[in-house]
Amino acid sequence: MHLLNHQPKIFFFHNPKAAGSAIRSILEPRFAESVRSPSIVNDLCGHEALAGRYRPFQGYDYYGGHYGRDIFESVEAGHLATTNFRNPVSRVVSLYNYFRHMVTLTEAELRSERFFAVKAAKTLEFGRFIASSDPRIEVYIRNQHYRQLTASCWSLAMTDSLAETCRFVDTMPWYYVCEHPDLSALWARHALGWTAARLPRANITTGPQAEMIRVEELDRMTCRVICEKNRLDLALYQYAVGRFLQRVTVLSSEADDLETCDFEAAVA
Secondary structure, rough: OOOOOOOOEEEOOOOOOOHHHHHHHHHHHOOOOOHHHOOOOOOOHHHHHHOEEEHHHHOOEEEEEOHHHHHHHHOOOEEEEEEEEHHHHHHHHHHHHHHOOOOOOHHHHHHHHHHHHHHHHHHHOOHHHHOOHHHHHHHOOOOOHHHHOOOOOOOOOOOHHHHHHHHHHHOOOOOOOOOOHHHHHHHHHHHOOOOOOOOOOOOOOOOOOOOOOOOOHHHHHHHEEEHHHHHHHHHHHHHHHHHHHHHHHHHHHHHHHHHHHOOOOOOO
């Protein structure tokens, strides 16, 4: 039984490097361009420039981007919140690979504040990148998803408690878990009435194989640094996955649906 039988208003908290681009490619065409919000903020510089002035963006049916709870609470008008989860260690590794190998910028752009973290990834080895205490890098690699769901992923300020954030996750009718693509698809079919057979591949990180950082090759010290910086993200991820598995258990018995829900992981 579908939870919804109409097109709801949606606010998608796009967690970077966790199949969000692919999810947006399914969500956005469901809304006419006139009811889709224009881009609000996509980086630290944009966040600081707007300084919380989000009221001009009110009144749309769909919001999707690297937006935080601050924007959600400014524009929310019956919108359903949803997001995408990925193991924080894998996400940080993918982010570094993406910045280092996929983002192409001019020399002038690389010298700008807006792309400081990208330049750092292109010039620093992985260990030095994730150990950095520079806030222009840390906004990407320290509890970013937790901060996104409590305040803003573009501010290192921490608000709310883990318990409150978990309660917020529980209000979401659906969310995607990268490590469980088939079950995520099954849940989407039942909770949102999606008919897509698979999640399209989008924004996949590629690069010279010999230069790509791989999670399975990280040494213990490097893993420890990432985990120390992402204690809240790890706790939130573990909670969300646990609740996810509980919520799809009853659906997983429908074998025919599960077999057709052939979502690709769409992450790298």
